[in-house]
Structures are given as structure tokens and as C-alpha cells.
Amino acid sequence: MIRFERVSKRYPGSVMALSDVSFHLEAGEMAFLTGHSGAGKSTLLKLIALLERPSGGQVFLDGRNLAKVSRRQLPVLRRKVGVIFQDHKLLSDKTVFDNVALPLIIAGVRYQEIQKRVSAALDQVDLLRKIKTMPLALSGGEQQRVGIARAIISHPPVLLADEPTGNLDPDLSADLMTLFCRLNELGTTVLIASHDIALIEQLNRRVLVLEHGGMSRVEMSRSG
Amino acid sequence: MVNTRKQRRASRRSRNAGKALAIRAWARRHGYSFFSSLGALVRSPLGTMMTVVVLGIALALPLGLWVGLKNIQQVNPATEDFSSISVFLNSGTDTVAATQLAAAIQNWPEVDKVTSLSPEDALTDFRENSGFAAAVDALTENPLPWVLEIQLLEAAVGTAAESKTQFKQQLDKLLIRLQELPGVEFAQYDLKWLERLHALMDLGTSIGRLLALLFGFAVIFVVGNTIRLDIHNRKEEIEVMSLVGATEAFIRRPFLYTGFWYGLFGGMVAVILVSISLALIRSPLDRLLLSYQSEFELITPGFSGSLLVLLTGGVLGLLGAALAVRRHLQNLNPT
Numbered sequence: 030m031i032r033f034e035r036v037s038k039r040y041p042g043s044v045m046a047l048s049d050v051s052f053h054l055e056a057g058e059m060a061f062l063t064g065h066s067g068a069g070k071s072t073l074l075k076l077i078a079l080l081e082r083p084s085g086g087q088v089f090l091d092g093r094n095l096a097k098v099s100r101r102q103l104p105v106l107r108r109k110v111g112v113i114f115q116d117h118k119l120l121s122d123k124t125v126f127d128n129v130a131l132p133l134i135i136a137g138v139r140y141q142e143i144q145k146r147v148s149a150a151l152d153q154v155d156l157l158r159k160i161k162t163m164p165l166a167l168s169g170g171e172q173q174r175v176g177i178a179r180a181i182i183s184h185p186p187v188l189l190a191d192e193p194t195g196n197l198d199p200d201l202s203a204d205l206m207t208l209f210c211r212l213n214e215l216g217t218t219v220l221i222a223s224h225d226i227a228l229i230e231q232l233n234r235r236v237l238v239l240e241h242g243g244m245s246r247v248e249m250s251r252s253g
Numbered sequence: 254m255v256n257t258r259k260q261r262r263a264s265r266r267s268r269n270a271g272k273a274l275a276i277r278a279w280a281r282r283h284g285y286s287f288f289s290s291l292g293a294l295v296r297s298p299l300g301t302m303m304t305v306v307v308l309g310i311a312l313a314l315p316l317g318l319w320v321g322l323k324n325i326q327q328v329n330p331a332t333e334d335f336s337s338i339s340v341f342l343n344s345g346t347d348t349v350a351a352t353q354l355a356a357a358i359q360n361w362p363e364v365d366k367v368t369s370l371s372p373e374d375a376l377t378d379f380r381e382n383s384g385f386a387a388a389v390d391a392l393t394e395n396p397l398p399w400v401l402e403i404q405l406l407e408a409a410v411g412t413a414a415e416s417k418t419q420f421k422q423q424l425d426k427l428l429i430r431l432q433e434l435p436g437v438e439f440a441q442y443d444l445k446w447l448e449r450l451h452a453l454m455d456l457g458t459s460i461g462r463l464l465a466l467l468f469g470f471a472v473i474f475v476v477g478n479t480i481r482l483d484i485h486n487r488k489e490e491i492e493v494m495s496l497v498g499a500t501e502a503f504i505r506r507p508f509l510y511t512g513f514w515y516g517l518f519g520g521m522v523a524v525i526l527v528s529i530s531l532a533l534i535r536s537p538l539d540r541l542l543l544s545y546q547s548e549f550e551l552i553t554p555g556f557s558g559s560l561l562v563l564l565t566g567g568v569l570g571l572l573g574a575a576l577a578v579r580r581h582l583q584n585l586n587p588t
Contacts, residue, residue, distance in 0.1 A: 080496065100501075108498035118493050134285050135499045137278025179497065 030056040030187060030218040031077055036086035037242075038072050046072040049086070050244045052237055054220060056091075056186070059213040061229045062222040064239035070222040071115065073239065074189045077220070078110045079103055091186065108132065111180035113190040117172045119164040125151070125175050126160045132183040150178040153208060169196035177205070181212060188212060190221045194228060202228055282503060290510035304479050304515055309522025311472050312566055315465035316554065317527045322457050323552045324538065325450070338424070340431050340440040342399040350436055351399040358403060358434075363427060366404040372397040398438060403431075469569055472519065476512045476573030484508060484581045491582070505582055509574045516570020520563035524554055 031054040038047040047069045054060055062070050075081040076088050079095060088095045091109065098106055119128050126147055133143045151157045154174035164172055173196050180188060190209070194202040206228060213219045223229060229236060238246050294301045340358075342351060348371065355369045370378075375397045380389040405427070424442050431440040484491070494504050531553055538551070554562065 078496075104495070104498045104500040104503075107496070112496065114496075118496060120490050120493055122490075131494065132497045135282070135494065135497060135503055137280075137282040139277075139281065 030054055030058070030091060031220065032089040033073075033076075034087045034089070036076065036083045036088055038069070038076065038081065039084045045242045047076075047083075047239075048242045050239075050242075051086075052244060052247065054218060056218055057213070057216050058235070059209065059219040059232075060221075060235040060237060062220055062237045062239065063224055063226070063229065065224070068239040069242045070239055071191055074112070074191050074220070074222055077187070078112045078189055079107050080112075104135075108136065108183060109185050110187045110189060111183070111185035113173075113177050113180045113188070113193050115191040115195065117164075117176040119172055119175055119179075121163070121165050123163075124160070125156065125162050125164065125167070128164060128175055129178045129182055131179060136183060146182055147178075150182040151175075153181070154178045155204070170198070170201060173197060174201075174205075177208075184217075186216070186218060188217050188219045190219070190223075192223055193221060194223060194225055203231075206232065283506070286503070286506040286510050290507040291514060293507070294511065294514055301515075301518075304475065305518040305522055307475055308472055308515060308519025308566065308570070309526055311468045311475070312519055312523035312562060313526040313530075315461055315468055316523050316562055317530060318457065318461040318464060320527055320531065320552060320554055320558075322454055322461060325454055325457075327550070327552070337405065338403045338428065338431065338440055338442045340401040340403060340434075341438045342401070342436050343438050344396075344398045346399050346436055351401070354434065354436055355401050358401065358431070363405055363423075364403055365406040368402040368404070370400040370402065372399060375400060469565075472516060472566065472569040473573040473576065476515050476570045477577040478573075479515065480508050480512055480574045480577035481581055483511065484577065501582070505578050508578050508582070509571060512570040512572075512574020512577075513567045514570070516566035516568065516573070517563055518566075519570065520559075520566025523566070524559045524562055527554060 033050050033052050036047060036050045037045060039045050050069075050073065062073060064070055072081065076083055076095075077090060079090075079098070082096070090106065093106070095106075120131075129147045129150055130143050133146060138146075148157060148160070151160055154177050156171060156174050156178065159167060159171065159175075164175060167175065173193065177190075177193065180190075188209070193209075194205060197205060202225070209219050209221065210232070233249065236248050237244060238248065342354065351369055351371070355367045358364055359367045372395045376389060376395050379397070380386050383389075405424075428440050428442065431437060491504055531551065535551060
């Protein structure tokens with residue numbers, strides 16, 4: 030589903046954010062991406078979500094070489110990837126409902142259908158009662174969950190999460206992991222960037238470790 | 254064989270269904286942009302109103318001039334009104350000489366009727382109608398000359414409507430002949446003011462066109478600038494929409510609609526402003542125009558005119574928005 034071939038990324042005027050990274054994530058796989066902050070986790074996710082282009086190497090998503098995707102096709106391909114951002118990226122002047130509904134509005138889904146699916150998605154992150162609230166009136170954790178609801182609402186085949194549990198207490202983190210596992214069981218490919226070692230170790234999944242922009246090793250979270 | 258045909262039909266049906274679905278999704282996306290852009294304008298009423306009023310004034314100026322010209326153009330007196338010549342006789346001409354001259358002119362083939370007006374009658378008339386009665390009473394002698402009003406025969410000189418220049422030539426020839434008659438001080442016809450009016454109206458039309466062009470550009474740039482600020486203020490929203498897979502067209506659309514709305518509402522304000530102005534100047538204008546013409550009806554922008562202004566405003570707004578969007582919504586995506 031996601032394949033990196035000797036990918037590097039250098040931002041103008043700075044050091045290499047990623048260098049020579051190669052890995053392959055199977056369709057329906059769930060994996061973690063870890064490493065100290067600044068190791069290039071966010072950059073790697075952005076490359077998959079087509080928010081950045083690599084400086085070198087090639088990224089494949091669902092068999093397509095992303096370097097060969099034209100600007101016109103970009104939005105359609107982006108809809109295949111649900112992204113949960115570290116800073117939520119919610120629209121502060123729109124209600125929770127409108128925020129979560131955004132991907133469906135963009136896809137031109139019928140309003141009744143949107144209502145149904147937004148309610149369902151908010152229910153999954155246990156925020157249904159906040160449907161009419163403005164994001165700024167929510168706690169950091171709640172905002173995070175709104176972002177999650179938005180990422181999963183259009184049932185994308187790939188789900189990327191950048192530190193999704195960063196603002197959540199342990200109970201909620203565990204709930205969230207359960208949700209990710211459930212989505213994964215339903216066939217979604219999930220890649221979670223996190224440095225929450227304790228959480229990662231609870232699950233027996235592949236872990237991609239980044240160090241100074243390079244992929245240092247791939248290991249199982251629970252050996253044996 | 255039957256099977257494949259059935260399959261083909263089924264696939265065609267599903268393809269059509271897919272197309273119908275796509276069209277419906279497209280319509281829904283448009284509907285969303287349509288209403289969300291309108292909603293955004295309503296949600297910031299003060300800012301919207303200021304922009305709309307500025308646009309309204311910009312559109313009202315050429316519209317007002319156009320309506321004004323249309324009204325003045327109604328002043329097109331019938332031929333009889335100016336196919337008459339006033340002949341002023343030398344002062345001191347007596348009644349006998351004046352009557353003889355009148356009779357002589359009456360025999361000309363171009364002449365329909367000659368009305369002679371004695372200095373006494375003229376003075377009485379002036380005294381009663383001018384409001385200068387006291388001044389007239391103070392005069393020791395009558396300064397007015399004999400006047401012969403000559404009504405021309407339409408068949409002989411033609412009408413202004415048929416050929417303005419030919420008609421004028423005829424009149425000029427007649428005027429010279431009249432002026433050469435003994436005892437005539439001078440003769441004149443009342444066409445000059447109409448010529449001046451037409452010249453002024455031509456000038457007005459040219460100025461109107463120029464103003465329309467200038468203010469049209471003004472509308473485009475005012476809307477363009479407003480949309481530019483709008484894009485700037487909604488950078489966050491644009492970014493997020495792009496992140497969740499909105500096409501550039503989808504992101505652009507609300508701004509284009511907003512521009513259209515601005516122009517449309519501006520046009521509405523312009524129509525209202527011009528209508529109010531017309532209502533205010535109605536009675537003095539009525540009086541002025543009735544003095545030239547017995548029948549006069551105030552011309553307003555009307556339904557089709559208003560619609561045209563609204564649409565023009567909308568299209569100009571759309572152009573302005575398109576300009577801003579082209580300039581400021583580039584590079585949404587990494588290259």
C-alpha cells in the first residue's frame with residue numbers, strides 16, 4: 030500500500046529531514062513510526078499524504094508513483110489518505126459538525142447521508158454530544174478526537190496519525206488504539222507516528238524507527 | 254448473444270447511473286459553495302455592507318447618467334414647434350406697414366400662416382406673464398418691436414424628422430430671404446437650443462460610456478481587493494480544505510460566488526440609489542421638461558434595466574474575484 034524507495038527530503042535552507050528511507054507497508058497492515066522528535070516522522074507522513082514532494086527517491090501509494098501524479102489528480106488521491114494532524118488543523122469558525130463533514134462536502138455527498146455519517150463518526154470518538162460546539166470550546170483531547178472523526182469519516186483506505194495520543198489521558202489513548210485496531214481489522218492500512226513507547230508495546234505490530242532522518246531499523250514492538 | 258447484449262445494456266445503465274450520480278454530486282458541491290458564500294457574507298454584515306455600498310455608488314453613477322439622458326432624450330419637440338420663424342421688424346414700424354408685410358409673406362408658397370403681434374400686445378403679454386409688471390409700468394415708451402410669427406407649411410419645407418440637414422438648409426434659405434425684406438430687423442428660428450441640447454446629449458452619452466468603463470474597472474478592482482483580503486483571512490480554511498482533498502476548483506468556487514454576490518448586491522444598491530434620486534428630483538424635472546413638451550413621462554431603470562444592472566454588477570464582481578483568485582490561490586499544492 031505504501032512503499033518508500035530510497036526517499037530523501039531536504040527543506041530549503043535546512044538539513045536533511047529524511048535521507049535514504051526505504052520500507053514497505055502492506056495493504057491492511059498497521060504499523061508504528063517512532064523516533065525522537067525531529068527525526069522526520071512528520072515529514073514522512075506528509076510525503077505519503079502528498080503534502081510534500083520528496084527531494085529524492087520514490088514514494089508509492091496504492092501502486093501509484095506519487096511523483097507522477099499531476100496537480101489535477103492530487104486532491105482525489107489525497108482523499109484516499111485520512112490524516113490526523115498533531116495540531117488538529119480544525120476550522121475554528123465552524124462547528125464540530127461542519128469540521129467533521131468537510132471531506133464529505135468536498136466529495137459532494139447528500140446532506141442526509143452526511144448527517145448520518147458525521148453522527149456515526151463522532152459517536153466512534155465519543156463526542157456526539159459536542160456536535161454543535163465550536164472547536165475552540167473543546168479541550169485539546171477533544172479537538173484531537175474531532176480531527177480523528179474527520180480523518181475516518183470518508184473511510185479512506187489509508188489512515189495516518191501524527192502523535193494521535195499526544196494530548197490524551199491513558200484511558201482515552203487506549204480507547205483510541207482500540208478504534209485504530211478496529212479500523213485496521215476492517216481493512217484500513219494504518220500508520221501511527223508516536224513516541225508513546227508504552228502504548229506501542231501493548232500491541233504486537235511492526236515499528237519503523239527513524240533516527241536523524243534515516244530509517245535505523247524495523248522491529249516488532251513485542252519481541253517473542 | 255442475448256447474454257452479451259443484456260450485459261452491455263446493464264453496463265450502459267450503470268454507466269449512466271454513475272454519470273447521474275456524478276452530476277448530482279457536482280450540483281451538491283455547487284449548492285454548498287453557493288449557500289456557504291452567501292452565509293459568509295451574511296455573517297459579517299458590516300464589512301459586506303460597506304463593500305456593497307461602495308460598489309453600489311460606483312455602479313449608480315453611470316446608471317444615473319444613462320437614465321438622465323434617456324429622460325432628456327424625450328425632449329424631441331414635434332416639427333411644428335420649430336418650423337416657425339420669428340421676424341422682428343424695425344422699431345417704429347407702424348401698423349399699416351406691418352400688416353402689409355404680413356400679407357406679403359402670407360403669399361409665399363412655404364408659408365402656412367402669419368400671426369402678427371403688435372408691440373402693445375407683446376408688452377401686455379409680457380407684463381402679465383413675466384412677473385415684471387412694475388418694471389414694465391416704469392417704462393415711458395414701448396421698447397418692443399412688431400413681431401411676425403411665421404408658421405411654415407410642412408409640405409413645402411419637409412420635416413426635421415425626415416432629414417435634419419436638408420430641413421435646416423431650407424430654413425436658412427428662408428431666413429435670408431426674410432431678412433432681406435425692407436423693414437425687417439432680423440429673423441430667427443428656434444432650432445438652436447435643440448441643436449445645443451443634442452450636442453450636449455451626445456457629449457453626455459460619451460461621458461456616460463467613459464464613466465461606465467471607468468467605474469466598471471473600479472468594481473472589478475474593489476471586488477478583487479476584497480476577495481484578496483478574504484483569501485488572506487481564510488488561509489487556514491483553504492489549507493485544511495486542501496489537506497482533506499478539496500480540488501482547486503472547489504476551493505476557488507466560494508470566492509467566485511462571493512465576488513458575484515458583491516457585484517449583484519452592488520447593482521441592487523445602484524438601482525435603489527438611482528430610483529430614490531429620481532423620486533427626489535421628479536417634480537423639478539417634471540416642470541423643466543413640461544416647459545418644453547406637453548407630454549412627459551419619467552423614465553426609470555425599469556425591470557429589464559434593473560436586471561441588466563444587477564447582472565452587469567454580478568459579472569464584474571465575478572471578474573474581480575477571478576482576478577484575485579488567479580493571483581492569490583496559486584501554489585496550494587507542493588510542486
